[in-house]
Structures are given as structure tokens and as C-alpha cells.
Amino acid sequence: MPSTRTARLRLLPTTPQERKLHKLADAAAKAWNEVNYLRRQQFFAKQGVDLRGTYREVYRKYRDVLKVNVGQVLNKNNEAWLSFFALLAKLNAGELHMKKVSPPGYWKDRLLGKRVKRLIVRSDRYYVEPINDGEGYIVLKDFGMRVRYAGVIKWSGKQGRLEIVYERGRWFAYLTVEVGKPAKPRQYVRGTYDRIQIRQPRGNKRAFIDVGISNLFAVVIEGSDKAILIKGTPLKAEYFWWKRQKALYQSVRDVRRNLGLPWAEWHRRYLRALWKMRERLRHYRNTAVRGLAEMLWESGVSEVYVGYPEDIAHDQQSEYVVSVWGYRRLVQRLAEVLAEYGIKLYVVDEHSTSRACSICGEIHENGRVYRGLYVCRKFGVALNADVNAARNIAANLGFETPAPRRIETYYPTSNGLTPKRGNGRDPHSAAPAL
Numbered sequence: 313m314p315s316t317r318t319a320r321l322r323l324l325p326t327t328p329q330e331r332k333l334h335k336l337a338d339a340a341a342k343a344w345n346e347v348n349y350l351r352r353q354q355f356f357a358k359q360g361v362d363l364r365g366t367y368r369e370v371y372r373k374y375r376d377v378l379k380v381n382v383g384q385v386l387n388k389n390n391e392a393w394l395s396f397f398a399l400l401a402k403l404n405a406g407e408l409h410m411k412k413v414s415p416p417g418y419w420k421d422r423l424l425g426k427r428v429k430r431l432i433v434r435s436d437r438y439y440v441e442p443i444n445d446g447e448g449y450i451v452l453k454d455f456g457m458r459v460r461y462a463g464v465i466k467w468s469g470k471q472g473r474l475e476i477v478y479e480r481g482r483w484f485a486y487l488t489v490e491v492g493k494p495a496k497p498r499q500y501v502r503g504t505y506d507r508i509q510i511r512q513p514r515g516n517k518r519a520f521i522d523v524g525i526s527n528l529f530a531v532v533i534e535g536s537d538k539a540i541l542i543k544g545t546p547l548k549a550e551y552f553w554w555k556r557q558k559a560l561y562q563s564v565r566d567v568r569r570n571l572g573l574p575w576a577e578w579h580r581r582y583l584r585a586l587w588k589m590r591e592r593l594r595h596y597r598n599t600a601v602r603g604l605a606e607m608l609w610e611s612g613v614s615e616v617y618v619g620y621p622e623d624i625a626h627d628q629q630s631e632y633v634v635s636v637w638g639y640r641r642l643v644q645r646l647a648e649v650l651a652e653y654g655i656k657l658y659v660v661d662e663h664s665t666s667r668a669c670s671i672c673g674e675i676h677e678n679g680r681v682y683r684g685l686y687v688c689r690k691f692g693v694a695l696n697a698d699v700n701a702a703r704n705i706a707a708n709l710g711f712e713t714p715a716p717r718r719i720e721t722y723y724p725t726s727n728g729l730t731p732k733r734g735n736g737r738d739p740h741s742a743a744p745a746l
């Protein structure tokens with residue numbers, strides 16, 4: 313598991329600093345767009361993309377303004393092309409469940425024609441001067457700037473590249489840290505922790521988790537007759553709310569454009585909704601993950617087995633599944649947070665865990681009935697379908713979990729996980745499971 317973490321800090325530049333940041337970030341975007349343009353030309357002309365030649369050409373052009381940091385922008389573009397080529401190879405080999413892949417895009421808003429402002433600073437061309445736990449300065453050596461920041465740096469270690477991004481009128485710094493890795497004083501970031509594992513597991517139980525959409529996580533724990541559900545419904549609601557806002561702004565924008573009326577304001581609203589949606593979903597996901605990690609730790613869990621749902625991962629690459637849920641990102645995040653508790657996460661095959669019955673072991677046709685309920689046709693008992701799947705993950709691995717007597721349901725909210733009993737949406741969440 314990689315030990316790299318990213319701190320997100322709010323930058324508070326003075327007015328002259330801000331002017332300078334705009335200029336630099338704009339130059340970085342231009343460099344990205346230029347090298348990307350050359351590469352796209354070569355790609356579409358089927359000439360083969362000359363990563364080196366184009367790199368040199370653009371490097372020379374921007375080195376006066378951006379110094380060595382232009383190389384960071386070009387490296388990032390290299391990475392984007394290399395992962396595009398890797399995807400393309402997979403697509404051609406028929407290993408991808410997508411119809412097409414696109415070459416890297418521009419740092420630009422297509423409609424407004426405005427460049428996306430993003431400056432990348434090489435790992436040895438800046439340093440951090442904390443004042444206290446929540447603020448300090450970032451010193452950009454090549455640009456003679458010392459910019460104030462606000463935000464907590466959680467991890468200590470060797471600093472990686474720094475990305476400075478202009479988002480919705482604010483500047484943010486994304487600082488990557490290789491946690492615990494020693495470095496020279498001015499390339500060592502001091503945070504609260506110098507190692508990822510902060511706590512020790514309290515026991516050595518195993519937990520088995522089914523990841524899904526209406527229940528983000530359905531959890532059963534070895535030796536425990538309590539099952540845990542972390543609901544995905546707040547994310548769903550959030551997603552559909554912003555989706556509607558986006559559609560509204562988009563359609564007003566397009567009508568106004570077609571009529572020759574001013575439309576840019578509506579495009580900005582659309583972009584704002586897009587940003588808000590991403591931020592909110594990220595917040596809810598993190599809340600769910602943090603809350604679950606805490607609960608697992610308190611229950612004495614030291615190992616977690618997460619099912620890899622083949623059906624969702626492959627067949628339904630819908631916008632909803634990707635943007636709200638994003639299995640890979642969700643599980644990656646869970647693994648990272650669990651590591652802080654000393655809990656290991658393993659992804660396991662989830663073959664037929666949603667169809668099989670965890671009570672009698674058979675596969676009942678139509679076992680899964682309405683509203684996420686699974687009914688054992690043999691004994692005529694019902695339990696939550698996702699809890700059933702989680703129990704099957706355990707059973708597939710040779711572990712027995714006690715028949716769940718109660719299910720605890722939690723909702724991610726804007727401030728933490730809230731337990732909920734007897735809600736109207738899921739009639740089975742509070743009822744005895746069997």
C-alpha cells in the first residue's frame with residue numbers, strides 16, 4: 313500500500329501575490345495546452361507521438377517564466393499520455409468495458425475559452441514553514457514568494473510535487489507527502505503524524521463488507537450478531553439534486569446562446585454546481601469511510617475483506633455509478649483510512665454472493681425481493697439483501713458469522729455518521745434481521 317498522502321491547504325495570497333499566481337498558473341496551463349496540442353496533432357495524424365521532442369520544444373519556451381517547474385507540467389502531461397496509451401492497448405485487446413478512450417484534454421473551459429489555472433512546483437523548489445497546526449507559509453523559491461496558507465498538515469515526511477490550483481475564486485495547494493520518509497530539512501514536511509498507523513487494532517476479528525449503492529457498506533463481523541449498514545441514500549439525494557441544478561443551468565445557458573443573449577453567467581453557475589457536487593459527494597464519502605473505520609476499530613477488527621462486485625464494476629458504467637460511487641476510489645479511500653487504525657483491507661472475489669442464501673447456503677431463484685430484502689425460501693425467513701451478501705463473502709472465505717440479530721443503520725450527514733432507527737425508507741433496517 314503506497315504511503316503517499318495529499319494535504320489540501322487553502323492559500324491566502326496577498327493581492328500582488330495573487331496577480332503573480334494567476335500569471336504563473338496561466339503560463340503553466342499554456343505549456344500544458346501547447347504540448348498537448350502538438351501531441352494530439354501527431355496522434356490524430358497517426359505519426360506516432362514524440363513525447364521527447366515535444367517536451368523539449370515546450371520546455372525551452374516556458375523555462376524563463378516557470379523555471380524548472382515547467383518540467384513538472386510536462387511530466388504530468390507525459391503521465392496522462394502514457395496512461396491513455398495503456399488504456400488504448402487494453403481497449404484494442406478487448407479488455408476494457410468501454411467503447412472508446414480519449415487522449416488527454418486541455419486545461420481549458422471549452423465554452424468560455426478560459427484556461428484552467430494550475431501551477432505545479434517541483435518537490436525541491438518549495439518549502440513549508442508552519443506557524444502552528446493550522447497555518448503557515450509556503451515558500452516558492454523560484455518565484456520569490458512566501459504565501460500564507462490555512463489548513464492542517466496531518467502527515468510528516470518527504471514532500472513530493474506541489475500543485476497550486478485556482479478553484480471557484482480560491483487558491484488551493486495540494487501537497488503530496490511520502491509519509492515517514494526521511495528527507496533533507498527543507499524537503500521534509502512536518503505534520504502531526506510521522507507514520508500512517510496511528511492506532512493499534514483492539515482485537516483480531518475479521519469483518520466482511522459488501523459495497524453497494526443503496527447501502528454503501530453492509531458489514532458483518534466475526535463473532536458478532538450485529539450487522540452494520542452505512543446508507544448510500546444521502547449521496548444519492550445529493551447527486552440527484554445537483555444533477556438537476558446542472559441540467560437547469562445548462563439548458564438555460566444553451567437557449568440563451570442560441571438566441572444570441574448573454575449566457576456566460578449561466579455557464580458559471582453550471583460549473584459551480586459541478587464543483588459543489590464533487591465537493592459534497594467527496595465529503596459524504598469521507599464521512600462514511602471515517603465513521604466505518606472508527607466502528608470497526610472499536611469492534612476489535614484487524615482485517616477487512618471487501619467484495620469486488622463484478623456486476624456493478626463492469627456492466628453499469630453509468631454516470632451515477634462512476635461519480636457517486638466509484639468503487640475503486642471508495643475502497644482505496646477505505647484502505648487508506650483503515651491503515652491509520654492498523655487494520656488491513658483485502659479485496660476478494662464476490663462470486664454469486666448476492667444470489668446465494670447465507671442462511672441455508674442454497675441459491676434461491678428470486679431470493680432477492682423488493683426493497684433490498686432477501687428471503688430464504690427454505691426456512692421462510694428474510695434478511696437484508698446486502699447483509700446476506702456480506703455473510704456470503706465470509707462464507708466463501710470459510711468463515712462463519714452468527715445470524716445477525718440486529719442491524720445498526722447509519723447515515724452519512726454533513727457532520728458525521730448519524731445512527732437512525734425505524735426510518736421510513738428502509739423498513740428492515742431497525743427490525744430484527746431474522
Ligand SMILES: [Zn+2]
Pocket residue numbers: 669670671672673674676687688689690691
Ligand atoms: Zn435459504
